[in-house]
Amino acid sequence: MEIIKINSLKNRMGTNSYLLIKNQSAILIDAGIALEDIEIYNIKLKAIFLTHCHFDHIMFLNELCDFYQCDIYISENDKAGLFDENINMSKFFKKHFIFKGDTNKIKIFKDNEEIKIDDFIVKCLLTPGHTAGSTSFLINDNLFSGDTLFAESVGRTDFATSSPIQQKTSLKRLENVDFYNLYPGHSRMSNKTEQINNIKYWLSHY
Numbered sequence: 367m368e369i370i371k372i373n374s375l376k377n378r379m380g381t382n383s384y385l386l387i388k389n390q391s392a393i394l395i396d397a398g399i400a401l402e403d404i405e406i407y408n409i410k411l412k413a414i415f416l417t418h419c420h421f422d423h424i425m426f427l428n429e430l431c432d433f434y435q436c437d438i439y440i441s442e443n444d445k446a447g448l449f450d451e452n453i454n455m456s457k458f459f460k461k462h463f464i465f466k467g468d469t470n471k472i473k474i475f476k477d478n479e480e481i482k483i484d485d486f487i488v489k490c491l492l493t494p495g496h497t498a499g500s501t502s503f504l505i506n507d508n509l510f511s512g513d514t515l516f517a518e519s520v521g522r523t524d525f526a527t528s529s530p531i532q533q534k535t536s537l538k539r540l541e542n543v544d545f546y547n548l549y550p551g552h553s554r555m556s557n558k559t560e561q562i563n564n565i566k567y568w569l570s571h572y
């Protein structure tokens with residue numbers, strides 16, 4: 367399995383999206399990249415997994431879904447953000463976002479659910495706090511943490527559906543998840559060893 371971190375020049379918010387490829391079949395973690403950013407890989411995109419519904423992570427969902435006709439996986443609590451500019455925060459930008467694709471393609475996962483797509487097995491761990499439905503995805507020993515956990519910090523909890531209390535519980539949860547690599551929604555990659563200290567710091571200081 368190849369994991370490619372992609373940052374789009376059409377997304378100026380430093381959002382990381384991750385393209386996972388195995389035998390030319392692919393899944394995408396977050397839709398912060400445009401079609402032109404992944405066309406070059408010549409893959410068949412089967413599904414997009416959304417860590418949460420904020421604008422910078424879903425902004426190219428319409429064009430990607432139009433082209434690939436792929437499924438979209440999101441938590442129950444963040445689904446509303448696909449259709450609400452206040453919740454997804456695109457109201458602050460000129461390019462407002464509302465999902466305009468086929469709503470039958472939207473699939474809701476449950477906590478701890480394992481979703482199999484070709485050779486990929488994606489374990490969905492609900493880690494609310496940054497948003498009400500923020501989710502981390504565990505694929506083999508790789509954790510994709512969205513805006514819940516970053517290499518050197520943690521996600522903000524002052525947004526419309528944020529909860530600082532839930533964020534603490536989620537960080538404690540991630541502390542006990544067995545992963546090796548951390549692929550966050552912004553900034554650089556990290557690993558579990560570094561994150562044990564990072565999580566400890568944030569749990570004791572906030």
Ligand SMILES: [Zn+2]
Nearest residue numbers: 418420496513
């Ligand atoms: Zn966010």
